[in-house]
Amino acid sequence: MAAAVIVIAAVLVFTVGKAYFSVPGVWSADNHQVQELRLEPLSSFKYYNVWWGPWLNLIGNIALFVPVGWVAFLIFGGIWPAALAGLAFSFLIEVAQYVLAAGYSDVDDLLFNTLGALLGAMAARVIVGKRVP
Helix, strand or coil: CHHHHHHHHHHHHHHCHHHCCCECCCECHHHHCCEEEECCCCHHHCCCCCCCHHHHHHHHHHHHHHHHHHHHHHHHCCHHHHHHHHHHHHHHHHHHHHHCCCEEEEHHHHHHHHHHHHHHHHHHHHHHCCCCC
């Protein structure tokens, strides 16, 4: 249970929290104090400022949700319930970002986060070696 709290807190800091504090050289809170809804899948690969931006978003979102999938697998006992938990958590984050004007609410984030949760659950399944209760 402690692992779940730590993972949830870390994910919230890196998603919703980015609008409230800056990390010099990494991100500026001012850039994330927006209320924007992006519904076109993979549009960041068509419209970007730097070539590596969409790739960083893809890899970063997947990596951020791998621990979510791992912990959800341990809690729910299966790959698909863990992936669905990742999808639900990601959806709540996107809604919170929109409502609080605390970031870009992007369908890509939903897709990449869910993929990360799925990969985390699959890794947990391989390492744990069995379905857990």
